[in-house]
Amino acid sequence: MKPASIIMIIGSALLLGLFVYPLWSIELEAPQYPNGIGMNIHLNGLEGKKKHDLQNIDGLNHYIGMRKLPKSHEMWEFSAFPKIVGGMAILGMFIGLLGFFKGISPKWFIAWLILMCILGILGMYDFNAWMVDYGTNLDPKAIMKMTDADGNPLSYKPPLFGTKNILNFVAHSYPHTGAYMMGFGMFLTLVAFWLGNKKMKSLKA
Template sequence: MKKASFLMIIGPLFLLGLFAFPLWNIMLGAPQYPEPLGMNIHISGIQGVSEFDLQNIDGLNHYIGMKTIPKPGEMWEFDIFPMVIIGMIALGVLIGLLGFFGKVGFKWFLGWFLLMSILGVLGMYDFNEWLTDYGSNLDPHAIIKVINEDGTPMTYKPPLFGNQKMLNFDVTSLPHTGAYMMFLGMTLTLVASYLGWKSKSSAEKQESKEAVAA
């Protein structure tokens, strides 16, 4: 159980990577931009991949009526997400320490993993909702209006995951280093749950054998 508990302590600490590295990345490439424009989405704000990327993206978006890229104070998520991550790290480490001293079992490890998974799904849902609003809620007085073949306004929602053609831009949206560190940490806690279950099962079998022998 001590090996499982050690992994349970280490796993949540990988979430600290979310404070140092981007969670997600969106790149926009077009013939007129030899160097693609990019946004790095952190849990506390959005930064350009290069110095003037956000400024250039906002300039392009202005012509089709898209909102400017939000600053940290303009989205509640940038205030709440860091606190949620810190809370989950502290909770995970505490559970691991309690497991190390035999106060809790593997079900607590699994519970942390499931809770973090639910929070991750909710976070991705919220991110997708923001992308939908960002790309669909356009200014009706925009300089350029592009419509679909059926006459409806075209949406400029970037993909949540993968690549998509948007006018003359190729838009790619993929996880970044912070997300991979989070996935690795969560995987370690899942392994910890399995090892804890296996350790408990072995102990119960040993107790059964001893009881029969007695």
């Protein structure tokens, strides 16, 4: 169980990378911005890819009636997510330590992974719901009022994952370094469960 527990500890600790690296990245390309503009989404707030990117995005959004990008204190997620991720990292490492010193069942490893998956799905759902509201709840007094062929207001929601054309912009939305570290950490916990379960079966044989 000790090798499995060490892997569990490492996998859980990788979540702490989210406190250093961005979770997600959204970039906009257009003729007037040949080098693109964009933002990185951290657990505790938004950061422009370049110095004035957030300001430029807000300026563009103003013309079509979108709200300004939220500050860290304006969204409860930016205060809750660091606590949730930090708590899950500590819990996972604690479970790994119990496996190392007490030899607890590897079922605790998979239970942690299932909980982490549920929280991840809920987080993505919340993120997508925010983008829907952000891209569709427009100011009726906006300078530019764009509609589709049926006369309905256009949606400026960025894609949750992938690439999407929005007017003359091409929006790219993909995971960043923190998300990859989290994903690899979750994969390691699955490996830890498999190794621990294999060891338990060999001891019973």
